[in-house]
Amino acid sequence: MTATAQKTLLVSTDLHKTYRTGGEILEILQGVDLKVKQGEWLAILGASGSGKSTLLHLLGGLDRPSKGNVQYNNQDIYKLSRKAINQYRNRDVGFVFQFYHLLPELTALENVTIAGMISGSTLSATDRKKRAEMLLDQLGMSHRLKHRPNKLSGGERQRVAIARALLNEPDLLLADEPTGNLDADTGQQILDLFIELHKQGQTIVMVTHDQKVADLADRQVLLERGVLKK
Amino acid sequence: MYIALLITKYLKRKLAPMFAALAVTLCTAMVIIVISVMGGFLNMMRQAAQTLTGQVTIFSGPTGFAGHQEIAKRLLAEPDIEATVPLLRSYGLINIKIHETTRTVEVVGIEPASFNTVTSYESSLYWTNQHFLDIWKKQYPASGEMSPTLKQRFDDIKKQYENLNLDEAGMTFKIPSIWEDEQIKEGCVLGIAVDQWNTRDTEGKYNVSNSAIGTPVIITVLPLTLGGSFQSLSPAKAQFTLVNEFKSGLYDIDANRIYVPMAQLQKMLDMDRKEVWENFDPATGEPVGKPTIRSDRVSELMVKGKEGVPLAQVKATVERVLQGYLNEHTDTASLWIQTWEERHSTLLGAVEREKGMLTILFAIISLVAVVMIAVIFYMIVQQKTKDIGTLRAIGASRKGIAGIFLGYGLAVGVIGSMLGLALAASIVLNLNEIQDLLYQWFGFKMWNPQIYYFDRIPSELDRMEVTIIVFCAILSSVIGAIVPAIRAAIQDPVESLRYE
Numbered sequence: 001m002t003a004t005a006q007k008t009l010l011v012s013t014d015l016h017k018t019y020r021t022g023g024e025i026l027e028i029l030q031g032v033d034l035k036v037k038q039g040e041w042l043a044i045l046g047a048s049g050s051g052k053s054t055l056l057h058l059l060g061g062l063d064r065p066s067k068g069n070v071q072y073n074n075q076d077i078y079k080l081s082r083k084a085i086n087q088y089r090n091r092d093v094g095f096v097f098q099f100y101h102l103l104p105e106l107t108a109l110e111n112v113t114i115a116g117m118i119s120g121s122t123l124s125a126t127d128r129k130k131r132a133e134m135l136l137d138q139l140g141m142s143h144r145l146k147h148r149p150n151k152l153s154g155g156e157r158q159r160v161a162i163a164r165a166l167l168n169e170p171d172l173l174l175a176d177e178p179t180g181n182l183d184a185d186t187g188q189q190i191l192d193l194f195i196e197l198h199k200q201g202q203t204i205v206m207v208t209h210d211q212k213v214a215d216l217a218d219r220q221v222l223l224e225r226g227v228l229k230k
Numbered sequence: 231m232y233i234a235l236l237i238t239k240y241l242k243r244k245l246a247p248m249f250a251a252l253a254v255t256l257c258t259a260m261v262i263i264v265i266s267v268m269g270g271f272l273n274m275m276r277q278a279a280q281t282l283t284g285q286v287t288i289f290s291g292p293t294g295f296a297g298h299q300e301i302a303k304r305l306l307a308e309p310d311i312e313a314t315v316p317l318l319r320s321y322g323l324i325n326i327k328i329h330e331t332t333r334t335v336e337v338v339g340i341e342p343a344s345f346n347t348v349t350s351y352e353s354s355l356y357w358t359n360q361h362f363l364d365i366w367k368k369q370y371p372a373s374g375e376m377s378p379t380l381k382q383r384f385d386d387i388k389k390q391y392e393n394l395n396l397d398e399a400g401m402t403f404k405i406p407s408i409w410e411d412e413q414i415k416e417g418c419v420l421g422i423a424v425d426q427w428n429t430r431d432t433e434g435k436y437n438v439s440n441s442a443i444g445t446p447v448i449i450t451v452l453p454l455t456l457g458g459s460f461q462s463l464s465p466a467k468a469q470f471t472l473v474n475e476f477k478s479g480l481y482d483i484d485a486n487r488i489y490v491p492m493a494q495l496q497k498m499l500d501m502d503r504k505e506v507w508e509n510f511d512p513a514t515g516e517p518v519g520k521p522t523i524r525s526d527r528v529s530e531l532m533v534k535g536k537e538g539v540p541l542a543q544v545k546a547t548v549e550r551v552l553q554g555y556l557n558e559h560t561d562t563a564s565l566w567i568q569t570w571e572e573r574h575s576t577l578l579g580a581v582e583r584e585k586g587m588l589t590i591l592f593a594i595i596s597l598v599a600v601v602m603i604a605v606i607f608y609m610i611v612q613q614k615t616k617d618i619g620t621l622r623a624i625g626a627s628r629k630g631i632a633g634i635f636l637g638y639g640l641a642v643g644v645i646g647s648m649l650g651l652a653l654a655a656s657i658v659l660n661l662n663e664i665q666d667l668l669y670q671w672f673g674f675k676m677w678n679p680q681i682y683y684f685d686r687i688p689s690e691l692d693r694m695e696v697t698i699i700v701f702c703a704i705l706s707s708v709i710g711a712i713v714p715a716i717r718a719a720i721q722d723p724v725e726s727l728r729y730e
């Protein structure tokens with residue numbers, strides 16, 4: 001993969017995140033500088049509690065940094081309007097979580113289409129359904145469209161979550177230990193999907209503490225004591 | 231759009247909103263039922279009051295006033311006025327001979343036919359021929375066991391009852407032929423509760439065989455001078471035949487009022503039109519010279535406005551016409567004007583105040599409903615923390631999240647209040663049937679017609695009130711959902727996403 005020629009999609013500069021709990025000040029991120037190029041697969045390694053999820057949430061516009069900024073296509077996302085940042089999460093970014101986070105009341109198909117119903121999405125109702133079915137089909141889930149999450153296995157749930165993240169064709173896929181909750185075989189199947197997506201040019205930032213997973217990526221960084229190490 | 235999807239999904243899948251909707255249903259139903267019964271009660275009383283009073287009354291003190299014909303003529307020339315009727319109100323004693331009871335009553339002289347144009351007098355008459363025919367049917371022995379003579383007797387009685395025409399007797403004060411009496415010329419009509427022998431059965435109906443109907447009663451009244459003191463005349467006494475009884479629905483009136491022919495009462499009270507002489511021959515005591523005509527007096531003139539003319543307008547017209555008349559006839563006795571509402575204000579006011587009190591109570595109940603919804607929704611929001619985080623992560627706005635829970639509250643309110651309305655309507659519209667069933671099953675009677683004055687539980691669904699109640703219920707649900715919705719909206723999405 002020759003990602004070097006590609007333009008830079010995401011940049012974080014001097015990113016800080018501090019928590020205050022009961023008088024104690026926890027400095028989780030202490031100046032994270034990060035660049036992600038278009039089409040690149042970046043793995044963020046780090047021990048449990050090192051702040052990997054915190055960093056990913058900041059990159060995805062879900063949280064607010066204590067200091068520093070995140071630029072997406074040269075635009076500081078934390079200076080955007082509320083509406084625009086909601087749109088950023090909806091359209092430009094796709095999240096995949098360790099614990100899938102599907103809505104238990106919705107079927108697999110609805111869990112995917114809902115990402116296209118939220119204002120900001122530009123898909124029409126029929127396109128949305130077609131694309132959701134197509135994605136689920138590609139992920140080998142076509143026989144499970146009408147099932148609710150509690151009827152699905154962990155691997156199947158994660159496939160649905162990936163389909164949801166991809167529905168609005170985001171430029172950036174953020175994955176927080178997507179295999180962390182799966183057995184080795186199922187985990188490998190999910191990783192194969194990421195490899196396939198990466199081949200198709202999908203930019204991926206994946207958080208993991210598993211070196212073997214990180215080895216699949218184009219580039220690895222290590223989060224330690226609040227800063228990144230190459 | 232996703233908001234609507236989630237609301238319908240949440241409604242289908244969760245028990246908690248069912249409880250919230252049930253709470254709304256019960257509150258709504260309770261309020262509608264109580265208001266309907268209360269309103270029905272009030273309306274029945276108002277109708278009863280109107281039955282008796284006409285819309286607007288011009289009245290004087292007990293000595294009466296002359297010139298009512300002229301006032302009536304002027305009133306009837308007005309486009310607002312439909313009809314007028316004079317009446318004479320006095321107090322006296324009644325002696326129901328057959329029951330050997332004597333009591334004080336309000337004696338009201340009327341001309342029934344014209345009285346009926348202004349009030350609902352005729353429809354308040356209680357006894358019909360059917361009442362007598364029912365007794366006859368009960369006593370009629372099984373056919374075959376009867377001798378021809380006995381059968382003939384029964385058939386004769388039946389014919390007599392069929393020809394009784396009690397309605398006409400009440401409307402004319404004429405005595406039906408079977409009760410004819412040489413000494414008594416005219417009939418009278420009593421309030422059904424004047425005679426204490428009239429008692430109601432468990433269904434609230436009176437039994438005609440207890441009634442003194444068809445028997446003579448003695449009525450005694452005291453004539454007053456124009457100045458208001460008792461005349462040297464002794465109390466006037468007359469016999470009437472009781473030809474029917476009336477039931478207006480207002481106990482106080484049904485227990486204290488009797489109707490007698492107007493002309494007869496005027497004569498008894500020395501208020502009739504007659505010739506009076508001023509000079510008498512000292513030797514013979516014979517009147518000398520020409521007599522003057524003293525016109526008759528009545529104590530009230532009831533006025534009915536045309537259909538659709540508001541009460542206040544009728545009153546204003548009466549005031550204007552009366553003022554014009556008084557300006558020309560300065561010697562007329564003092565006169566007052568009252569609408570039927572003013573007349574019965576003590577009674578109606580009490581019930582209306584009670585309704586007002588209830589409204590306050592219901593405001594508190596709505597508050598309880600709001601709190602209940604708030605608690606249930608707060609729990610729902612807590613259960614849904616993770617979903618809220620997920621929705622935010624895929625781009626939902628805070629407004630959207632709040633919208634889900636407000637819409638959820640709205641849906642619960644609409645469903646709950648509609649069910650409540652259905653429940654209340656099915657209870658209110660079948661209240662008496664439900665009561666009958668309860669009575670059959672458990673021997674339990676909520677509404678004892680021997681205690682309450684109406685024999686049916688009055689109730690009525692007022693479209694306006696029901697709409698307001700349903701609207702309030704829906705509003706309460708939405709208000710109850712506000713705090714949980716805000717909590718859901720401001721919740722930190724990261725917090726809820728971090729852990730399983």
Ligand SMILES: Nc1ncnc2c1ncn2[C@@H]1O[C@H](COP(=O)(O)OP(=O)(O)OP(=O)(O)O)[C@@H](O)[C@H]1O
Nearest residue numbers: 019021026028046047048049050051052053054055
């Ligand atoms: N709201 C908060 N208040 C205080 N401390 C917090 C808060 N959120 C996170 N932390 C702390 O920040 C640290 C980093 O958390 P984070 O979830 O980013 O770690 P992680 O690297 O993703 O760990 P893991 O591999 O276990 O997922 C942890 O020590 C956590 O306890």
Ligand SMILES: [Mg+2]
Nearest residue numbers: 052053054176
């Ligand atoms: Mg983590």
